Amino acid sequence: MIKFDRIKSLYMTFQKRVQKILDLLETYGEVEIRQLATGIGVSEVTIRRDLANMASNGLLYRTHGGAMKISDVIKPVSFVSKAExxxxxxxxxxxxxxxxxxxxxxxxxxxxxxxxxxxxxxxxxxxxxxxxxxxxxxxxxxxxxxxxxxxxxxxxxxxxxxxxxxxxxxxxxxxxxxxxxxxxxxxxxxxxxxxxxxxxxxxxxxxxxxxxxxxxxxxxxxxxxxxxxxxxxxxxxxxxxxxxxxxxxxxxxxxxxxxxxx
CATH class of the missing domain: 3.40.50.1360 (Rossmann fold)
Structure with a gap:
């Protein structure tokens, strides 16, 4: 189970959420929607939307329950974008x-x-x-x-x-x-x-x-x-x-x- 401290800001901008998600992926390789929502302090709906946007830009690989680092799954941007x-x-x-x-x-x-x-x-x-x-x-x-x-x-x-x-x-x-x-x-x-x-x-x-x-x-x-x-x-x-x-x-x-x- 991934453990990380809850971020205090309830009004984090999309850009800051993106950076936090990327930081967590760099640390853990894979994260779940529920864990991201809890850790960042936003709803699961917001996290799902963020992950979809990030996947379409080739920043991560979207899994059914969360996301993974691109390098960990050896999937290029073209496949990730097409899959979304x-x-x-x-x-x-x-x-x-x-x-x-x-x-x-x-x-x-x-x-x-x-x-x-x-x-x-x-x-x-x-x-x-x-x-x-x-x-x-x-x-x-x-x-x-x-x-x-x-x-x-x-x-x-x-x-x-x-x-x-x-x-x-x-x-x-x-x-x-x-x-x-x-x-x-x-x-x-x-x-x-x-x-x-x-x-x-x-x-x-x-x-x-x-x-x-x-x-x-x-x-x-x-x-x-x-x-x-x-x-x-x-x-x-x-x-x-x-x-x-x-x-x-x-x-x-x-x-x-x-x-x-x-």
Whole structure:
């Protein structure tokens, strides 16, 4: 348990709170919302807002219950910022996805920021996860989950493992389900930001009994750098989008699970 003296000022400015939070992270590496609120003398709502702002600026890594130093979790600003975008929608999507994960499952999880949010809902499940995501490995350490980290070259920007050896690793395993993200989806197909990410997505889907696409509304109708497959890759789409594109996806044989992300 972290112990630190309560700060006397009840009217500490945001800038001073930021500095105190950073000082505590430097000392302890990880802090919890409740402990920060008590120590700084503000509400948990204020601390949550402060942590969200700091994460979006790359000052810390936001965990479900608090925050960690960036250097301790080896997550660059780009991943942290991406993980905080549309947070409520991503959490609603992942809560629904977790409902389909049962004890004994073996699942693939890719390096997407939405898939990462699934971690908080599955920590107590007796399952095996095969992933190329370093943030997911870090988040699930010490949980009930058994982790199989895919081997290969580390992509520092994406904090993920890619490459020929990674694809070979994936091909050796079979999973009951795969939970994947993409950069865009239209009625014409699936889009990725790079060939390496597209290759991993294809490899995981090929080795899974059922493929789930975790996709917030900003990805619907969006095209990207690379169209890498048609919609036949996907069995189930979980999204907070509820517009006309849903009918097009369902006509292609995809089951669409709609959630409320606000």
């Amino acid at each position: 975008v549309n947070l409520k929608a991503k959490e609603a999507i992942c809560k629904r996805a977790a409902a389909d994960i049962i004890d004994g499952d073996v699942i693939f999880m890719d390096c997407g920021s939405t898939a990462f949010r699934l971690c908080q809902f599955i920590k107590n499940k007796d399952i095996k996860i095969i992933t190329n995501s370093l943030p997911i490995v870090n988040e699930l350490q010490g949980s009930a989950v058994t982790i199989n980290l895919i081997g290969g070259e580390v992509d520092i920007t994406r904090q993920a493992v890619h490459g020929t050896m990674a694809l070979e690793h994936i091909s050796r395993y079979h999973a009951s389900k795969a939970f994947l993200g993409i950069d865009g989806i239209t009625a014409e197909g699936l889009y990725a930001g790079s060939e390496s990410e597209a290759s991993n997505t294809l490899a995981m889907a090929a080795q899974a009994g059922r493929t789930y696409l975790l996709c917030d509304a900003t990805k619907i109708g969006k095209t990207s750098y690379l169209k890498f497959n048609d919609l036949s890759l996907v069995d189930i789409l979980i999204t907070d989008y509820n517009g006309s594109e849903v009918n097009k996806f369902e006509s292609k044989g995809i089951s669409v699970y709609s959630v409320t992300g606000s």
